[in-house]
Amino acid sequence: MKIAVFNGSPKRDGSDTLRITRAFLDGMCEYAPQEITQVHAADKHVEYCTGCFECMHNGGRCIFEDDMREILDLMLESDLLIFSFPLYCYGMPAPLKAVIDRTLPLSGMAMQKVGDRYEHVGQADYSHLRYLMICGCGFPNSRHNFEPAEAQFRLMFPSGHTIITVPECPMFGAPEAETVTRPRLGLIKKAGYQYAKTGEIGAELMSVITSPMIPEEQYAQIVNANS
């Protein structure tokens, strides 16, 4: 399978969220060989969308000649797009949002009703694509935290999406937390294997990998003691 990983963390390879994504990919690769391309959004020259809508009228040509050309090609030739990012202010970090905004050339201006909502009619065929969001965050709570990012992802990619949200994510970068993070990464690897095999992650496994690794209060105490 051709997989494009878009890392939204400005920490590039030092991203704690990317540790989760790597474990997931290890599991996918254990099931079958995968062709993986990784893109650090923060390293790409991607201008902000100006909202001119030129691309929606002219077959998908943006007014900017920047790295977004190759990113759109990569997206269309992939089977799976993985968006790996830390939660920033209940959403995605700005470099990744800039990439997402600039996918507008894939859509045309015309809109169609699908179910009870409207979508733009595609200018490119991306019906083969599946989408995975892997999002880590710094608070121990998932509720009242991940909802905006999850809702945005579902609306952007109404079908073929899977969402993994992981609280207490900075623990993955703390060597002293390895006794709890190593087994968790093992379960995330298992989820990757399952996803590669079946296209899904079982509800029970999903519930475990998205839960806090240590009790919320204990995590908050540790963070506060080191602040």
Ligand SMILES: Cc1cc2nc3c(=O)[nH]c(=O)nc-3n(C[C@H](O)[C@H](O)[C@H](O)COP(=O)(O)O)c2cc1C
């Ligand atoms: C600008 C900024 C905004 C953040 N907003 C949130 C937030 O809304 N909720 C949360 O739980 N953590 C938030 N965090 C914490 C990060 O999500 C957390 O540190 C994450 O583990 C970083 O992952 P990374 O190493 O992959 O970049 C924020 C961090 C930054 C720098």
